[in-house]
Amino acid sequence: MVTMKRKLLLFWVAVALSATVLASPVSHKKMYGFFLNNQALSGYGYSEFYMDDLDNATLIYPYSNSVGIFAGACADNVFYACEYVFNQYGPQASNFIAYDLVTGKKTEIGPWTDETDVSLKLQDMTYDYTTQTMYAVGYQYGESALYTMNLTTGQLTKVAPLATICGTIAANKKGELYAVGTNGKLYLVNKKDGALAEICDTHYKGMASNQSMEFDRSNGLLYWASCTISEDGGRDTYMLQIDLSKDPVEITNIGVVGIYSALLSLYIPFVEGGDDAPAAPTEVKVTPDANGKLSATISWKNPMKTFAGNDLDHIKSVVVLRNNEPVATIDATEPGAEMTYTDIAMEKDGPCRYSIYAVNEAGEGEHGEAFAYVGHDWPGHVGNMTVTVDDGCASATLTWSPADEGFNGGYFDPEGQTYKIVRMPDETTLVEGLTDNTFTDKSARRLGRYSYTVTACNQYGESETKVPGTYVLGNALDLPVSQDFSDLTYFLNQWQAVDANNDGFTWTYYSPYGYYQFGNTLVCVEYMLNPTVGMAEQDADEWLITPPMKFEADKVYQVRVNARSISTETLDVTLGCRNTVEAQSVVGSMTVEPTDGEPMPTTDYIVRLPEGIEGVNCIGLHLNSTLPLDNYSYLQIAGITIEEAAGSGICNVNAEEQVECHGHNITLPECSEKTTVYDVVGRKLTTTCDRTISTANLTEGVYLLRVTMTGGRQKTFKIHVSK
Template sequence: MKSNIRKRALFLLLCLSLFTTASVTRANAVSFYAATLHGVNGHAPSFVFSDGTFAETTFIGNIDSAEPMAVMPCGANCNGTYYGLLAKEGVPYKLVTVDWPAGQTTDVVSLSSDYPAFFDMAYSYATEKLYAALNGEEGTTAIYEIDKTDGTYAKVADLGVKARAIDFSFDGTLYVLNTVPYNSDYGEVNALVLTSYDSSFTLKEAKQVFSEWDPYVGIYDNGTYNTISMEFDHAKKILYYTQTDSRQQYAYAIDVKEGNRLSESVMLGSDPSNTQNFDAVSLYIPFIAPDGGANSATEVTDLKAVADPAGAQKVTLTWTNPTVNFIGEALTGLYSIRVYRESIGDENLLTEIKEGVAVGGEMTWTDESSLEGNNTYVVVPCRIAGEKGLSAKVSVFTGFDVPGPVEGIVLNLVPEGIKITWQKPATTKNGGVLDESTLRYTLVRMPDELTVATDIAENEFIDSSPLPSWQKYSYEITPRTAAGEGEPSTGWADIYAGPPFTAPFETTFDDYDANQQWASFNENNDNFNGYFDSYSGKFSISAVYYDEDAIKTLNTWIISPTINLTSGRYKVTVESYIDKADFANSFDIVYGTGQTVEQQTKQIGSFSYVSTIDAQVDSAMAVVDIPADGEYNFSVHMTADKILDDYDKCGLGIGYFKIEPVGDDPQRGEEVIVGDKTQASIWNVLSPVDAYTSSRNQMIYTRKMLGLRKGDIVKKISYLGYNMNEAPVTGTLKGWIGSAGQNGFENSNISPIALDQLKPFFDGGYSMPVVGEKNEEGYVTAELCGKVFEFPLAEPYVYDGKNIVLAYESAVPSTDSDFGFLSVMEDIDATILQGITLRSWAPDYAATGWNPILVLEVERAPVEKYNVTGTVISTKDERIEGAVVTVSYGSETFEAETDATGRFTMEVTGVQDVYDVTIVKEGYTTSTDTFSYIGEDVDLGDVKLTSCSGIDNVVYDADGNGEIKVYNLSGRLIKDVKISEADELDLHLERGVYIINGVKKIVE
């Protein structure tokens, strides 16, 4: 039925559900209908339907399509005809009848603007009259009789309480939900009371509603966010009500005899922070009074419908006959049982069973000519001839049905490829029979959308088709029978796979997807389970507290993905990490031909490092001669005898792995790359002065970050930061500078450079001046910082065009000093940088970590001018006009555009070094390459671009807007379509051939 009307309206959609148990045949489900006070998800206030479960709520239609602001705050089922009040902004304007299954209203009468704002309506089967409730100024509720033909009303009773909702039981008793103050353990609350009145509206009794857990049920008044609506299920003698508390809607049932609240279930809008509260009003449970009134038989029970398992058009019904009449008195006999199709009516009568119809007897009847598809049966007991009792309804699907999704999908790597296994569908779309004789499957590999198998009957398949790249794959499996095609399902199963890698191959373990390429095994099942930690960039073993007796030998493996190698010599580099001082990390480097421990058969190096400080990083190197071309896997086998000492603990890890060819030079693979062995090999990139006493730090600034030219002379190095101490911070410092290689040091998990390969530039004491201020929030920001370190180089450093490494060894007085270094170039005061010829810094997260901002004072190298020429053509040797050619060196760029012949010429200013060249043309893939300038003009010759066809990736802005670019087969842009949050888009393409998502499409 109904609920309180609101003075203001929010318009959100409610998808209503109530808590009843639905069997497979739906015989016991209770159908609920309701109106909503608000609208969401594109609907105005609406009619909704639920067939007994929360998951099956259905939108029926808007309450009044001509009035999007209209709501139906209250209504009542008058023995099969539902009457309701429509209102706008709290004012009723129309009395209507509602066809609930169709969601349509029929006008009864228009109402004047002063018509009372009744908050609830109810129908009495005892008096066959419609009533409404209205709260008066005195704070109590009055009951009015409503004329169903013209909407006129007359007051018939004062209840003496303020009602929240009303409804009549079948015998004419009026039930009212109201509240009274109640002293609970949490203070005074408003507790629900179920108050009853006889058919003349005389008070009978008031019962406090209680639950299984509490002697009261509280109502929390919070203005408009509290709505109650209730309706009797007359067949089951249960009173249902919905309630909105704190923007959550609940549904409950009450045993009116005891006042016991029976059950509870949270409805939609379960997020208390959601301002879209879901208010269900005008609750309606379909019911028509039986022919014989109170003496009529109640409905049959345990009604079930079973379709023929072989798919024939046959349904068997079973049920138990009733034993009591509508008011609970024992039946003395039954005349017959009627079975209807769809609904009660002589035209729908299938059979009337008169033989063997006993009170409480179990019965069976078979429909030998059921309809194909859904079948609904209505079973009606008759106490005497011509008197129909309460009906029971059941639905079932007959015949072969469309298959449901497959289940139990499992993916495994096998030598032939990826093996997919699955189980046949356990369900069908409508609950019908699965035709296994015609059951077939189609498999599509995702995300590359490759159909790998079509119409196979088996429940397993090996995908041997080439994998485009190493990534996560899944398979959409679509079942099909003669009845139709089911929905595809991946079963949430996925697997990482891809083609073999080639050398050089390296990983820093800081990429989650890349880490899935590796396998790990805890061979002795001890307590030390390692894991790939993409945040720290390590395979970590986090030790935990155990006593001495519980310690086992560490026996853990990590095994690389497959690497395709040609015969020859290779160098394998592994980085070891030890969390604390005075612990050991021992491991072997092994290789074999498979990603299992048993397949790792050849040891190529054994290493053990003992830490002298916390967070120690060491690098191990081994050389291996691969005897023949083939596919190999490499592993690190951690074999420390003991990693715990009493109740102490330490974490161990592997932070870097690389295999690279070293050619025929027998010495190249044996060079020492772990740094100065006289002291611990420590590499940190957080600051030039670390918290550890006598620590070594190395920071790498890549060639692109620096923006220098080869031959530039670095004269002074400075750092930006702050010192908020009362006095300068002093200490000693040694500094080295050198080259890190053209392509080296592009990640943060690498070996430090040996100090004898670097050039000293400072050795002595330093004094960090007091620099910086704090803002109103107490933080030191970039614009309040200054220079805290300045190092004039005793001997200028000539830049060689490669990456620069800076190494420091320091002794600082305290880790508590309030000083720091800038690593993000934001809002720095320009006065700090005045007079500096060149400034350079790492981006806010450089590939080498959080490097501090570096300021260099530089004398620029002399430059030369030269010409760069070339011709841009397609793979079909067609000359491309309008291609943009960019030559870059550090932070300097030079640009030209091709003419009608595809030719370009540009003048470049620079030094003799390696330059980057990029060529961009819409409709073609971008070309990137390098060239070397050695003192004469450079001709790049013919540069070929590959045309792209199909649809570009779609890029959305913050408002969900974007564009799609469509190319024809020759790469010409033929459509540039703006989009806005659209799932489908009509491109209005002309006749021709196109590539859409990699599939050729012919538009005729």
């Protein structure tokens, strides 16, 4: 392995002291951020609050399902953030997203890092308006570094390492980057090589969690939502106002944010004209023409305050922008006046983002924005989608309801929609121009996991809707079927692993933790509870369901599970005609107990299936263990086999007659219709409808013949073949 030593640059300049002062009256300015925690809120997610009222926040885009963000920042009223999903191994990197403050929509852009890499932790982000660049600081393998992020793809690019571990970063109006280290010192960051120039010591040391910092670009003040060990052990988050224009640098604690909160992705709206410029117009609304014509009426109420919250005594003009291009300037209007403007200058159907701002002697004021689609729209998403897997997992029937509104909220006629169905991952277009709201796919031959999209179309465009879930379809497997988890792609492509209680504590694969509990590592599927990572609150309800398999009625089968556990675990064995939880019924059970040995050995657990199973069926393993009092549980399954059981089909059979055979042929009674030959341990050797059976290919030994007579009556003969 080749390594390269890097020289970390830490420039010491004439360091200014800092002075902490008491909070003076604070401006009534709106702030935004992502509350990961805040006991003053009824949930978590993107929120708004005011600088002079930090206790009261309003949730504007709630999150759920164990999804959070490591870091984020706002650019042009769009929040960008690096999300994670929390499971039993902690936070796992997921999507880079964009949340639009104007439209209220969140868009998944793509992965921002490899989801299996848990070593990289982003800590804060900031947007540089001078270069239109998103910067971030992150921590990996003991090193803090400066990164840039591609807002189109989510790609993260390392710029340079930092000489000190930094937890926050912010860009000012001039594009200068500032960061705070875990040592409590504020630095100026060189955007090219990551060199740090110390500005002052804030005396807030030891960051207790991810946090955020942001400039108010209207007046140059820096704000840090600080949660540090040195202040109160990391209990509360304090909003610190940092005035870099003062000598020494002046730091003002303006108050506690919420209740036991963790605030990320801090954003402070700003205006080019500064604090004395007009605030944003209010009640901004866009009303497109009701019949789809290229016309829209914009209405609003002129501001009555400056951006800093003082009374506004004069407005020189109001400017109307459409998609960042000026469409009108209205001269000399009164503060607080209700205004309208009709835009008829559009040339084509499409989305229109209108911005309205007032101008006074200080300059351009804050923008008030609204969005509308003007003109004819294409279909929105279809709804009420269902998929029914049938015919032994050989077919899938899709149903849906038509789109009833335009994709963009514009004028839309629901009549005349057609549909296109595409199956993934083979990218097969199954049908186009379909007018019905149902379709059955019977063309999946290769057994695998498939998904579908339904695209609604009209003359103006189309919108694709992903059908929820994935479905294992195709030709059933011949028995025996065995799964040892050595090929995870094969397993995930044909088997179903289901977290039925949706608690996030479910099956995982190839974790490194088995060595510490069992004494060695094992290729397996596993279920683990660990209170040091997260506290489970429900009994286990986890499923593993096989692909469809072909069963023969005259055979008896068994399920063999190779497993080990540090806790007592209960697995029900189920049978169903489809590979869904709803189709399964319990046919047996097994209990996995801890065993002695170092490393702990695995044990085979066998459940015999009922006789007479016929046709295509699926077998399930349902883990339904009671939640342990100590919240510790660890089960590893190294193999699952569905096979013919010894003695299959002839258990406890007493032969009605014994036949001593010395020749090569046995002639059965005339009333015999079908004969099956078994060896002495019950393995089926052959089935024939001939009355004469040759023993020439049989080795010396005892055999059983099950003969079906006319009318369905069965007789069993025991024969001894001697050579």
